[in-house]
Amino acid sequence: MGLKKGPWTAEEDQLLIAFIRQHGHGNWRALPKQAGLLRCGKSCRLRWTNYLKPDIKRGNFNKEEEDTIINLHEMLGNRWSAIAARLSGRTDNEIKNVWHTHLKKRLKNYQSTSNTKGQTVTEPKCDSNSSGESNTLNSGFESSEYASVSPQDSSSQLSSVTDLAGLPNNVVIKDESMDTSETFPQIDESFWSEELSTGNSTMQSDFAGFAEELQFQFPFPLSPSMAASIGTMEHVNEYNFNIDDDMEFWYNLLIKAGGLPELSKI
DNA sequence: AATTACGTCAACCGCGTACGA
């Protein structure tokens, strides 16, 4: 079709920047023709979002950013755009590259070191589930999909999420002898009641409102005590999550908050 | 100095999804 491929030249970059500054990018397909570029719209969009957009942060990732990626990857899997959304100035493509070139290796090294000490390390989810979609808990999922999450899976996630930050390089170490029930406490009916474990009626009232606010995000009844657990957890603010974030993050928080209910109750 | 191996990263490809006709 006579369209150019391969690396962008400085002239092409300037054409694209100038056009978007003047007209925006409402229609990527039409943009290259209007801007005088011999590129497909897809290529233009990619060049803009991954390289030319003004708010993009260039340069190496610092330790904090890398740790954040590792933590988020543990929770979200290979959902690079979701991870990028929580790292300002970084693109999904860049994060994906950093993961494959640096961080995966870093975890692997740590894993081999740990194995020599008789410990096991949980694998990052991405490798066993490369699509990152099949067993994640996205908003809008069917209840049958939700029920497919086994307590074993959840226990693994619990240990990952809980222990992640405190370890060197944020690697999760799990003792193989660990009983599921130890890390994944059974909850009784009282967990679902409106009573808060603290017995503080003011808090109960506050979190009842909070639960109501959060409820639309969940496909199962959310008690004030669960909302209280969520609301008091430091992780809520750790990565600037908000209520609109995806279900999987909240699901992980619920696990940490008090364990999962029996699946039949979900 | 030449060659090979490896690491990095920008760009491409294919697929799934949202949305409008």
Next chain:
DNA sequence: TTCGTACGCGGTTGACGTAAT
């Protein structure tokens, strides 16, 4: 409800630079 189009996402590729031999 179906179909076509546009877009976004994740996986993969390939060009380029650098280190090792």
